[in-house]
Amino acid sequence: DYASSGLFYVYYTAPDGDIRIVEYRRASAERADAGSARIVLSVDHPASNHNGGLVKFGPDGLLYAGLGDGGGGGDQHGARGNGQNRSTLLGKILRFDPRRDGSRPYRVPSSNPFVGRSGVRPEIYAFGVRNPWRFSFTPNGALVVADVGQGSVEEVTVVRRKGANLGW
Numbered sequence: 001d002y003a004s005s006g007l008f009y010v011y012y013t014a015p016d017g018d019i020r021i022v023e024y025r026r027a028s029a030e031r032a033d034a035g036s037a038r039i040v041l042s043v044d045h046p047a048s049n050h051n052g053g054l055v056k057f058g059p060d061g062l063l064y065a066g067l068g069d070g071g072g073g074g075d076q077h078g079a080r081g082n083g084q085n086r087s088t089l090l091g092k093i094l095r096f097d098p099r100r101d102g103s104r105p106y107r108v109p110s111s112n113p114f115v116g117r118s119g120v121r122p123e124i125y126a127f128g129v130r131n132p133w134r135f136s137f138t139p140n141g142a143l144v145v146a147d148v149g150q151g152s153v154e155e156v157t158v159v160r161r162k163g164a165n166l167g168w
Contacts, residue, residue: 008032009040009098011055011065019043019067021055023098040098040105043089047071050131050148058095059141062109064125065094066132066145069168073150083128083168086120091168093132093145093159095125113163126159128166 002008006026014020020043025036045051050068058064069082069091083091097107114120131148138144143159147166157166 002026009055009063011053013045013051013053014042017045017048019045019051021063021065021098038105041065041089041094043067045070045090046077052129052131053133054135056135058143059137061097062095063098063106064135064143066129066135067092067094068131068133069129081168083130084165086114086124086127089121089123091127091129092121092124093126093129093135093143094123096123111162125162126164126166128164128168130155130168 008024008026010022010024012020020039021041023038023040024032027033047070049071052066052068055063055065067090070077081091082088095109095112097109099107101107108115108122112122112125114124115122129145129147130150132145133148134146136144145157145159145166147155147157147168149155
């Protein structure tokens with residue numbers, strides 16, 4: 001609803017290395033109001049690589065974000081790596097509504113696949129990615145993810161269902 005609300009969203013890596021999704025309001029047709037910045041999501045990121053880097057609205061009107069796995073070689077974070085650890089947002093494709101929900105900075109749709117599951121972040125739409133730097137939606141609504149792997153492995157995956165494990 002940018003035409004009426006003037007709101008837009010930016011995904012970036014902050015100077016401290018953390019991943020941020022920030023909402024801004026336009027000041028004019030060509031300029032953002034810098035003072036309108038509202039942090040929607042901030043995620044600690046332990047290394048300087050594999051930050052992911054895309055945020056876009058899907059055909060369902062919800063915001064999707066691809067977060068890298070935390071960096072380093074071989075997904076070294078934790079026993080199984082961040083891609084398979086569903087208690088962290090790293091190494092995931094997230095899906096949420098960026099509008100505030102009371103004191104919360106965003107809303108999680110009840111149709112997300114892991115809502116209500118103990119120990120699992122409800123924002124997760126798909127998991128098991130390394131560094132999902134680009135994604136798009138097909139005309140039938142499937143999510144196509146370009147994911148950077150390790151060494152010579154690169155991957156493009158068509159996600160046909162919510163909650164899919166992309167294997168990293």
